[in-house]
Amino acid sequence: MAISRFELKSGWTFKKGSRNSDAEYYPANDLPTEVHLDLLKNEKIADPFEDLNELSVRWIGDETWTYRTTFTAPPDHGKPGITTVLKFGGLDTFAHIFLNGKPLLDSDNMFIEHTIDVTGNLTTSEGAEQVLEIVFDSARQKGLELVKEHKEHRFIVHQTEISRGPVRKAQYDWGWDWGPILITAGPWKPVILETFQSKIVDAWVEYEIDEDLKQVEGKVFVEFEGLGKLDADISKDGQLLEKVDEFKPTEKHNVVSADFELPDASLWWPRGYGSQPLYTISVTLGSTPASIKAGTVFDKAEKTTGFRKVELVQEDDGHGTSFYFRINNVDIFCGGSCWIPADSFLTRTSPSAYRAWVKQAAEGNQTMVRIWGGGIYEHDSLFEAADAFGVLIWQDFAFACANYPTHRSYLASVEIEARQNVRRLRNHPSLIVWAGNNEDYQIVERYGLEYNYATDKDPESWLKTNFPARYIYEYLLPKVIREETKGVPYHPSSPFGNGTSTTLKVDPTVGDVHQWNVWHGNMEPYQRLPHMAGRFVSEFGMEAYPHVSTLAKAITNSDERYPGSMSMDFRNKAIGHERRLISYVAENFRIRYDLEAFTHLTQVMQADALTWAYRSWRRDWKQPGNRKVGGVLVWQLNDCWPTMSWAVVDYYGVPKPAYYAIKRTLEPLVVGIQRKVNNWTVRLADELWQRDTSHIDMRKIWEDVQFDIWAASNMRESIDGNITVQFVSVKTGKEVLEPLERAVRIEPNGTTEVFENERVDVPNAQDPDKPFDTFKADPFIIYTTFTIQDKQVASDVSWPEPIKYLSFPDRGVRVEYSGDKVFVSAEKPVKGFVFAEKEDLKLSDNGFDLVPGKRIEVHVQGSVADTLQWRYIGMP
Structure with missing residues (x-):
C-alpha cells in the first residue's frame, strides 16, 4: 500500500488549565498555532502589539494550556504489516501528549520533532473517534x-530573567x-497522522x-523503513x-546509498557572482x-539542492588571521544583515512571507543573512x-547570551x-556555516568563568x-556537523577569535567581532567606524524609528505619538535608548521634536552611520x-x-x-x-583621535579638507574608466574648486585606491590671526563619479561633518512625475531626501x-507616484 499522510489541521479546541480542569474549551486556529493567537481569535485578550497591551498578556506565559482534537483511525489501520504513527513537527515547549486518555509522550524541547508509533493505541472499531490531547506547562515556571x-x-543570562537558561525554547x-x-505555548508545527x-x-x-569545478561525484543516501x-x-x-x-547498505541502520556522477555540472553561486542552478x-x-x-x-521523496564548494579561509596574514568565505574557489565579500524571527508569534510567518523577506534582502544587494x-x-x-x-546563510545554533547547563x-536533548x-537543512546550498551560539563566550569573559583553551x-x-x-x-556540535553534513564549516561562536580571543574586548586581528562600541559600550561617534572593524563584523548597528505609518498602527492613541511619550518609550526595548x-x-543634526521630523532625523542618522561602516569596511576587502x-x-x-530598533x-x-x-x-x-573628520565633540583622549582637550579649533572642521577615494568591485574582470571629483558649495550649489580627474583601472573582486590623503586648498580660507566667522565660511560637499565612456556607473558624496553646523535655505528641490516614476533634483546640495514609506508601497531608492x-x-x-510625501534635512 502507498503511504497515507493526513494532517490534523482543523477541529482543534483549547482551554486554560490541565486536561482535567473544568475550564471551557474554545475553538483554536488551524494548526500550526499558538495560545496568544487563539486567545485573540476568541477576543479574550487585546492585541499585544498595540499600545501597552503587552503588559496585559504577561499572565499567559505562567499558565497551563490544553489543546484537544478528535480524528478517526485511517482505513488500513490494524491490518498486518501496517504501521500508524503520529508525527509532531514541533511542540512549544513542555508538552504532555495523551491519546484516548493514555499518556503517549513528554517533550521538553521546542526544536525537536517527535514520531510516535500509535499502532496499538488506536481504537480499532470502524469509525471510532480518537481523542488527542496536548497539555503545555508554563515554560517560565518550568x-x-x-x-x-x-x-x-551557575545560571547566567543577559537581557532577560534567569528562567530561560535551562529551557530549550526560542x-x-x-x-x-x-x-x-x-x-x-502550543503546537507550533504541523501534527501528521501517517499509515x-x-x-x-x-x-x-x-x-x-x-579541481576544475566541472565534475560532481557523490552519493544519494536514503533512510527508509520496511521493505522495497x-x-x-x-x-x-x-x-x-x-x-x-x-x-x-551503509554502516547506519536502515540507510542505503548509491553513487552518482555529473560530468558537466552547473555550480550554484552567491548572488552577484553567478547563477543559482538547482537540481x-x-x-x-x-x-x-x-x-x-x-x-x-x-x-516518494523529493529534495532540491545545488552544488558548490565552501571554504572558511582562516590564514595568517599581515593583519593577523583572515576570516572570509571562498565559494567555488572565488573569494566572496559577505555584505548583509542579521535575522531575528519575523514575528513574536512564529506561526504567522507564511512561506510567501519568508520568500518576500529573502527577496528583499537580495534586492538590497545583500550577499549573506545571519540567522x-x-x-x-x-x-x-x-x-x-x-x-x-x-543569499548565503550563516546559521547559529539556538543559544544566545547565557551560560547554559549540561546535565x-x-x-x-540538545544532541x-x-x-x-x-x-x-544539510542540502541547502545557501547554508555555508554553522556557529555554536551567539555571544556566550562574552559571558565567559565578563564573569571570569573557567576557560583554558590552550592547555585543557x-x-x-x-x-x-x-x-x-x-x-x-x-565538542558536541562540531561532532554533529562532521557526522551529519559535509562541506559546511563550523565556527564555535559568534563572535569567536582563536580561543584566546573571544572578542568581548573586540580583537580586530582574528575571528569575527560584534562591534558595539557605537551605540553600546563607549558610544563612539559613528564617524569612527572605519577604524573599528574586525576580520569579519558579524554584528554592529544603529537605531532609528520606523516610518510614521508603522508607528500609527502600533500606537492607537494619537496623543501618545510624540518622541518620548510613555507609549513610545515602552515600545523601544533598547537599554538606555532615551x-x-x-x-x-x-x-549630528539640528533637533526637531515633532514626530515626523524626529523620525526623519533618526532615519537619516542611522543611514549615515551604516554608510560609514559598509563603505569603509568594504574598502578593507x-x-x-x-x-x-x-x-x-x-x-x-x-x-x-512594530517598534523602533x-x-x-x-x-x-x-x-x-x-x-x-x-x-x-x-x-x-x-x-x-x-x-578626514576633525572631531567636534568633547571626549576622553585616545591614541587614534589624538585629542586630550576640549579646546577644539572649529575652523579645522571646514578648512582642513583631506580625503580618500577608492573603487570596490565584485566583478570577475578589471574595468577601465574615469574618476571625477567635484567640490560643490552647500550654500550656493556652485563648484568652488576645479574638478579632479583621473583615469583608473578597477581591479576585479577587490578595492582599488584612487586618491589617498588628498588635500585641497579651501577657497576663501580665513586669516588664522582673525576671529573665525562662520558666515564667511563656504563649506562644500565632495562628489565623485566613475564613468565608462561618459556613462556614469557609480557615485558617492561626502559632507562636511557635522551636518548640524550647516544651513539649508532655498534648496530648489524639484519632484516630477511620469507614470510610475518620480524624478528628484535640486539646485543646491540636499541631505537626506526621504519619501515617507508605508506597507504595500515599494520604491527602487530612498533616503538619498x-x-x-x-x-x-x-x-x-503600489501607489500613485504623485501622492508621495517627503522630507529632507533643513526642510521648512
Missing part, C-alpha cells in the same frame, strides 16, 4: 523549577532589547567537486540527467519486481528562498535537536567547570592575500513586532532609509569617498542626497 533543581550550575520569547516578553507499509524517512546527497526497492532520478530544469538504482533528487520506494504487488509505489541564535532554526521556506536568490538530559536540524583539551573536564557549555560548542538615540541625533575585512552584517535586518526594515516589511544606504554601498561596482545637476529616478509600485 524554567524556574529547573534553576532550583540544578544548583550545581530565547527571544523572554523579551530582548528589541522585542516584547511574549512566552508562547504505511514502507516509507522513506529521509533522503540527501553528499558530493565532491573536482529504491530508485532515484537526478534532474535539472525538468530534464532527467541520471537514474540511480544500485543502492547498497532535484527524486526518490521512489516501491515493490520489488518479484513481488506479488509488483509496480506498487509505497512512498541569530536566540530565535529558531528557521522554516524550510526561508532556505528555499535563499537557494533561489543566491545529562539537557545534553541528550537530538542539533542532529534533526542539521539533517533537515579534554572535553570531559570541561563539564566539571563553571562553563560546561564549552562541551556543547567545542539617552543614546537622542545623543547621536543631537551630536582589498585584494587576494590581503583580505583585511571579510564581511559586514548589520544588526539587524528585521523586527519581530536597529532594524533596517520594519515589522511590516517597510524599509528604512538605511536599507537603501546598504543597497547602494553593496552594488557590484561602487566608488567611495571618505573625508541630491547634488546640483543630477536627477535621481525612482520607480514606484
